Amino acid sequence: MNCVRRRARHAGFTMLEVMITVAIVGVLAAIALPSYSYYITRSKIIDGTVKLGNYRNQMEKWFLDNRTYQTVPAAGTTCGVAPPVAAGNDAFALTCTAATATTYQVRADGIVAKGMSGFGYRVDQTNTKITLGLPTGWTLPSPNDCYAIRKEGTCQ
Numbered sequence: 001m002n003c004v005r006r007r008a009r010h011a012g013f014t015m016l017e018v019m020i021t022v023a024i025v026g027v028l029a030a031i032a033l034p035s036y037s038y039y040i041t042r043s044k045i046i047d048g049t050v051k052l053g054n055y056r057n058q059m060e061k062w063f064l065d066n067r068t069y070q071t072v073p074a075a076g077t078t079c080g081v082a083p084p085v086a087a088g089n090d091a092f093a094l095t096c097t098a099a100t101a102t103t104y105q106v107r108a109d110g111i112v113a114k115g116m117s118g119f120g121y122r123v124d125q126t127n128t129k130i131t132l133g134l135p136t137g138w139t140l141p142s143p144n145d146c147y148a149i150r151k152e153g154t155c156q
Contacts, residue, residue: 049121055081078099095109103125107120118138121147137151139153
């Protein structure tokens with residue numbers, strides 16, 4: 001009779017192997033999450049600047065039809081086209097200010113609840129684009145005649 005004991009082989013991972021895997025995943029997450037968050041912020045900025053352009057086009061159509069940027073008859077500083085109301089997924093709220101018969105300004109201000117605190121952009125009847133504000137860590141473009149879409153002040 002053969003009484004040789006066979007060593008039982010245990011299936012599975014050692015604690016060291018698991019900890020190395022956790023460390024690798026942690027490093028990858030530490031690199032990927034800030035980059036992803038920055039990417040999402042930039043996409044929201046583009047959405048806001050596109051909405052500014054669309055609203056500007058509506059104001060120009062209004063001017064062609066009415067020969068004024070104001071409501072007809074001219075009532076104070078009310079723009080001829082009402083700014084769109086921010087929907088549930090919008091990151092910017094548009095407002096039209098300082099409307100006269102021949103001028104207007106449209107602002108896009110970041111909505112704090114959507115993570116866009118500090119962002120602000122403006123366009124007027126001459127298509128002059130200005131970055132009004134950026135959060136800490138972002139650089140205003142120089143000269144400030146465009147929409148800053150990156151932290152280092154790169155413009156659109």
